[in-house]
Amino acid sequence: MNELPLKMEGVSFHYKAGEAGIDQVGLECSTGSWTAVMGPSGAGKTTLLYCASGLLPVQQGSVEIAGQNIARMKEPALTRMRRDHIGFVFQDYNLVEAFTCLQNVMLPQLFGGPKVGVAQSLQALKILGLDGYAQQYPSDISGGQRQRVAIARALVAQPDMIFADEPTGALDTRSSEMVLDALSTLVESGRTVLMVTHDPNVAAWAQRTFFLVDGTVHSICQGYTAEQLSTHLTSMTQVGQGVGR
Template identity: 45%
Template sequence: MPTTTSVATPVQLDAVRKTYGRGESAVEALAGVSVAFPAGTFTAVMGPSGSGKSTLLHCAAGLDTPTSGQVTLVGTDLKGKNETQLTELRREHVAFIFQSFNLMPALNVEQNVTLPTLLAGRAPDKAWVDQVIARVGLSQRVKHRPGELSGGQQQRVAIARALAARPAVVFADEPTGALDTTTALEVLGLMRELVSAGQTIVMVTHDPVAASHADNVLFLVDGRIVTQMASPSVDAVASTLAHLGEQARRQR
């Protein structure tokens, strides 16, 4: 069964700031970001390198603690929560697709994909797991371990693992970056189906094609949301990115 939540806005940031370091060496990664991610929406987060995209993702997921401001995840204010409480909340409601894969080397593809569901105390939906593994192109590799797979194949396992648990929220950091075009489009199509079923996806990407599958694109520059785009097209996203990149270069 999918993880369900009745929360209308499962991810919300209010005036979130994140500063690394102190004094003259301090770097403000997020500069007072306020944004809501409603249930059943797919949002892409884009911007020049160093604009705060990954920090936004990590703070929203409770993996990093804001310097100030409030983060609410599936109806829970994260402020003051200890690591055990945060882990339990994420295990029940959240999945991640990160660039580092974080696969268990001793487990095969199928075991890696079903692990989060088992850890949450639920029985995996075998038919759904098989479907997700097939959609990411790994049906012939289910008994292989990560060490027997290429980097792109390991990324597909990480994607299947996040989607198989059918969590309320999926946070994805460059999920299609290591994939060939055909597999990337298949994965993005699968994400769209999950969103149609009521799940919420927040995806950091550099790719205008990937972003065009989202409902909305947030553009970050220097830790601030400078513009948004609904119903994005590849050309419009690419044009906005180029403009923001040029602006950032001039300011530096």
């Protein structure tokens, strides 16, 4: 694939109710990269992720996924784009409790997604260290294992982009490391990850971090440690509160 998995140019989205939006955001993700998005509360992090993935319609600018501008797409073309090129990992897993782990991994094809066989789905679970849990139900496994099932579901269709919204937000340290290891495996295999997080320890796993303040990209940090990211986040929070202005 020659096109960038994700390219955002001049993207804006504003809520009518005064909630956090984004303004003139530009962001590019290359193949096999891992990008984190951080910022103070209300900076527009989740809005950015939702605009990038097509879950929110941009009001200005362009969003290209695999070379196609989704900002100009209408349903059902946008649905097909999300189905065929995008994988989602949410904080609350979004697993179907009545389905086994294997059935959850195969779930997208029930809604018209790419056809994946049992062998392919089992392989996705194996990659994430869950090959012994295929017939278990979500209620029988830990939070970290549930999140890895969700990642396997995102992986099995071989999407160009994976969008992760606070993927470790509800997990303990050990489970978080398992999930981050899983995301790292995806990146090493050539997948591209855009992840929102509030935790500097999580963001440090990414190759670079975009910091948002008041809906705009304030700075981009590459190769920062968790401690450096924490210090930078503190300074960004002060900027967002008007300290030093």
